Amino acid sequence: MSELGTRLKTAREEKGFSLEEMQEKTKIQKRYLQAIEDGDYSQMPGEFYSRAFIKSYAEALDFDAEQLFAEHESELPKPKKAPADLPPRKSRTRSAPPEKKSGAKALLPSVLAIVFVVAAGLVIWLFNQDGDQAAPEGGNINNENNTAEVDDAVEETDESGEGNNTEGTPEDENDGENDGTPVDNENNNNDSVNNNSSNNNNNNGNENEDNGEAEEQNLSFDSADGIRYTYQLEGTEDVEIEVNFSGDSWLAVEDGSGDQVHEQTHSEGDTLSLEFSGEETIVFNMGNTSAAQIFVNGEELEYESGEVRQYIIIEQNA
Numbered sequence: 001m002s003e004l005g006t007r008l009k010t011a012r013e014e015k016g017f018s019l020e021e022m023q024e025k026t027k028i029q030k031r032y033l034q035a036i037e038d039g040d041y042s043q044m045p046g047e048f049y050s051r052a053f054i055k056s057y058a059e060a061l062d063f064d065a066e067q068l069f070a071e072h073e074s075e076l077p078k079p080k081k082a083p084a085d086l087p088p089r090k091s092r093t094r095s096a097p098p099e100k101k102s103g104a105k106a107l108l109p110s111v112l113a114i115v116f117v118v119a120a121g122l123v124i125w126l127f128n129q130d131g132d133q134a135a136p137e138g139g140n141i142n143n144e145n146n147t148a149e150v151d152d153a154v155e156e157t158d159e160s161g162e163g164n165n166t167e168g169t170p171e172d173e174n175d176g177e178n179d180g181t182p183v184d185n186e187n188n189n190n191d192s193v194n195n196n197s198s199n200n201n202n203n204n205g206n207e208n209e210d211n212g213e214a215e216e217q218n219l220s221f222d223s224a225d226g227i228r229y230t231y232q233l234e235g236t237e238d239v240e241i242e243v244n245f246s247g248d249s250w251l252a253v254e255d256g257s258g259d260q261v262h263e264q265t266h267s268e269g270d271t272l273s274l275e276f277s278g279e280e281t282i283v284f285n286m287g288n289t290s291a292a293q294i295f296v297n298g299e300e301l302e303y304e305s306g307e308v309r310q311y312i313i314i315e316q317n318a
C-alpha cells in the first residue's frame with residue numbers, strides 16, 4: 001500500500017465513510033477507489049484516469065488536490081496526454097481525416113437546380129410563343145370569313161334593291177361588319193386567359209417541387225444494451241452539441257474514430273459546446289445523467305432511462 005493510498009484511506013475512515021458511500025459521492029467505481037488506496041494503478045482504465053480519479057477522491061475527502069499531488073508526485077502515474085492540453089476541436093488535425101466530397105460533387109446539386117430552372121423557363125417561353133403565333137392566324141381566318149360574309153350581303157342587297165330605294169345598302173354593310181368584330185376579340189381574350197392559366201399552373205408546380213426538397217432533423221431512440229443507449233440522428237451532417245449541467249457530473253466524449261475529444265468533471269452552471277461534421281457515431285460516457293442535459297442542434301435529447309450512469313451513443317444517418 002502506498003503512502004498516498006494510506007492517507008486517503010485513513011481520512012475516509014476518520015470521516016466514517018465506506019467505499020460504497022464514496023462511490024456514490026464521487027461517481028467512481030468501488031474497485032477503482034480500492035485500487036487507489038492500495039496503490040495498485042494497474043487496475044485503473046488508464047494513466048490519465050488514475051490522476052483524475054485520485055483528484056476527485058482527494059477533493060471528496062476535503063484534501064487540497066494540488067498540494068497532495070506535489071507531496072506525492074513520485075507515487076503518481078505520469079499521463080501520456082491530458083485533455084486539458086488539447087487544442088480546440090476546430091484546430092485539431094488527424095493523420096487520416098474522413099474523405100470529403102470533391103468540389104464537383106458538392107456543386108452538382110446547385111448545377112442541377114440551375115439547369116432545371118432554365119429548362120422550365122425555356123418551356124414556358126416556348127409555350128407563350130406558340131400561343132402568340134396561333135392568335136394572329138385565328139384572327140386572319142375570322143377576318144377572311146367576315147369579309148366574305150360582308151361581300152355576300154352587299155351582293156344580295158344590290159340584287160334585291162334594283163327597283164327599291166338604295167338607302168338600305170350602307171346599313172346592311174355596317175350590320176355585317178359589326179356582327180364579325182366582337183367574335184374575334186372574344187376568341188383572342190380566351191386564348192390569353194388560357195395561356196396565363198397554364199403559366200400559373202407551371203409556376204405552382206415548380207414551387208411545390210422546390211418545397212419538397214427540404215429535410216428536417218429527426219432524433220429518436222433506437223436500442224438499449226445494459227447502460228448503453230443508442231439514438232438515431234437523421235437529416236443532417238453537421239452536429240452542434242451543447243450540454244448544460246445542473247449539478248456535479250463527470251463526462252467523457254469520443255468521436256466516431258474512438259478519439260476522446262473531452263473529459264472533465266463538471267459542476268452546476270457549467271456549459272459544454274462541441275461541433276462535429278460527418279461523424280458516424282458520437283459517444284457520451286456520463287457519470288451523472290440526472291445533472292446533465294444534452295441538446296443536438298438545439299433539440300433536447302430525451303433520456304430513455306433514468307439510470308445515473310449511462311453511455312449515450314448517437315449514430316448519424318445523414
